Every structure is written in structure tokens, then in C-alpha cells.
Amino acid sequence: DSGVTQTPKHLITATGQRVTLRCSPRSGDLSVYWYQQSLDQGLQFLIQYYNGEERAKGNILERFSAQQFPDLHSELNLSSLELGDSALYFCASSGSQGTLYGYTFGSGTRLTVV
Amino acid sequence: AQRVTQPEKLLSVFKGAPVELKCNYSYSGSPELFWYVQYSRQRLQLLLRHISRESIKGFTADLNKGETSFHLKKPFAQEEDSAMYYCALAHNSGGSNYKLTFGKGTLLTVNP
Numbered sequence: 001d002s003g004v005t006q007t008p009k010h011l012i013t014a015t016g017q018r019v020t021l022r023c024s025p026r027s028g029d030l031s032v033y034w035y036q037q038s039l040d041q042g043l044q045f046l047i048q049y050y051n052g053e054e055r056a057k058g059n060i061l062e063r064f065s066a067q068q069f070p071d072l073h074s075e076l077n078l079s080s081l082e083l084g085d086s087a088l089y090f091c092a093s094s095g096s097q098g099t100l101y102g103y104t105f106g107s108g109t110r111l112t113v114v
Numbered sequence: 115a116q117r118v119t120q121p122e123k124l125l126s127v128f129k130g131a132p133v134e135l136k137c138n139y140s141y142s143g144s145p146e147l148f149w150y151v152q153y154s155r156q157r158l159q160l161l162l163r164h165i166s167r168e169s170i171k172g173f174t175a176d177l178n179k180g181e182t183s184f185h186l187k188k189p190f191a192q193e194e195d196s197a198m199y200y201c202a203l204a205h206n207s208g209g210s211n212y213k214l215t216f217g218k219g220t221l222l223t224v225n226p
Contacts, residue, residue, distance in 0.1 A: 092158075101160075101163070102150075103158075107157045
């Protein structure tokens with residue numbers, strides 16, 4: 001167990017639907033990062049939160065949004081889902097020293113859009 | 115802008131052969147580099163950090179600032195080393211915020 005918890009592990013939903021992915025960072029970590037991993041695009045950075053505030057944005061679609069709550073857990077909301085959104089979604093966290101020790105990744109949520 | 119390049123998408127070697135996974139970076143500051151490993155689409159795990167100069171599972175990586183490289187090496191590959199390997203660069207993304215930029219990964223297959 002890495003200490004970063006992601007739920008659910010698997011999600012199957014239909015096109016046009018909306019889903020919420022949840023991430024609890026490792027205890028004490030203030031930063032949360034979301035990544036999308038697909039077979040053709042590799043690991044794509046979506047968004048970063050630090051202590052509740054958005055810090056950096058990557059290749060995140062407008063249909064996607066995220067937030068970090070006061071207890072530091074984060075949620076990634078994906079709406080108007082398309083077949084191409086099928087992917088592994090990873091959450092990672094890092095401590096107060098930033099990336100000096102790298103990120104700790106969760107086990108991911110496997111999203112399948114049918 | 116910072117960039118991490120892993121020129122090989124796929125690498126196949128035989129068990130017992132040496133393996134080298136290439137990583138080149140572009141960054142104007144002082145680089146902090148990492149290698150991550152991902153087995154069978156599981157979570158990414160930190161393999162090693164250049165600042166600690168450690169050897170994990172027989173893998174080593176040396177930072178070469180002149181060549182801007184951080185290649186991952188192992189003298190004798192094992193079948194269980196088959197995995198996706200990502201090189202990553204830590205950089206300042208504004209103020210005191212740092213983040214990792216990942217390469218596109220190299221899928222290593224070790225054949226028996």
C-alpha cells in the first residue's frame with residue numbers, strides 16, 4: 001500500500017454520463033496530482049492541487065474538473081463522457097518538500113466508457 | 115521549457131543480457147531526476163532518484179549533465195524486469211511550486 005487511496009478501482013459507464021473519481025493523498029501530503037494514462041497517449045498530466053488550491057493545469061479537457069477539499073482528499077469529475085475518455089486515471093501526492101522525493105502514486109481508477 | 119525524452123518506445127532483450135533505457139532531458143535549472151516503474155498497468159512506483167545515488171533491484175542511473183542524460187542500466191536483465199519505465203524531471207512550475215514532467219515511457223520486455 002503506497003498510502004495514496006483511489007476509489008473506485010474500476011468504473012464502467014455509458015457515453016454522455018458523468019463520473020467522479022476520488023483520491024486520498026498519503027498522510028501529510030498537501031499536493032495532489034491527477035494523470036490520465038491511455039495506450040496511445042501515455043501518461044498525461046491533468047491538474048495539480050496544493051492545500052485546496054489549483055496550482056498547475058495540464059492537458060485537461062473543459063468537460064473535466066477537479067477540486068481538493070479541506071481534508072485534502074481530491075475528486076476528479078468527468079462529464080459528457082466519450083469513448084476516448086476510457087483510460088487509467090492516476091492520482092499522486094507529494095509532501096511539503098515538493099518533489100524532492102518524487103510522487104507517490106495510487107493504484108488508479110480504470111474507466112471504461114461504452 | 116523542460117522536456118524529458120525517452121527515445122525508445124519498446125525495448126526487448128534476452129534474460130541475462132545488459133539493458134539500458136535511455137532518458138534525455140532539457141532544463142535550464144539544476145535537474146532532479148527520477149525513474150519510475152509500472153508493472154502490468156499497476157500503479158507507478160518510484161525506482162530510484164539521482165540525488166540518492168542508490169541501486170534498486172540491480173538498476174543504476176547516472177546523471178550526465180554534459181550529455182543531459184539519465185540513462186537507466188542493469189548489467190543482467192531478469193524476466194521480472196519486464197515493465198514500463200518512465201523517466202521524470204522535477205522542475206519549478208512557478209513560485210515555490212515544483213512538479214514532475216514525465217517522459218512517454220519505454221516498455222521493456224525481457225525474453226527467456
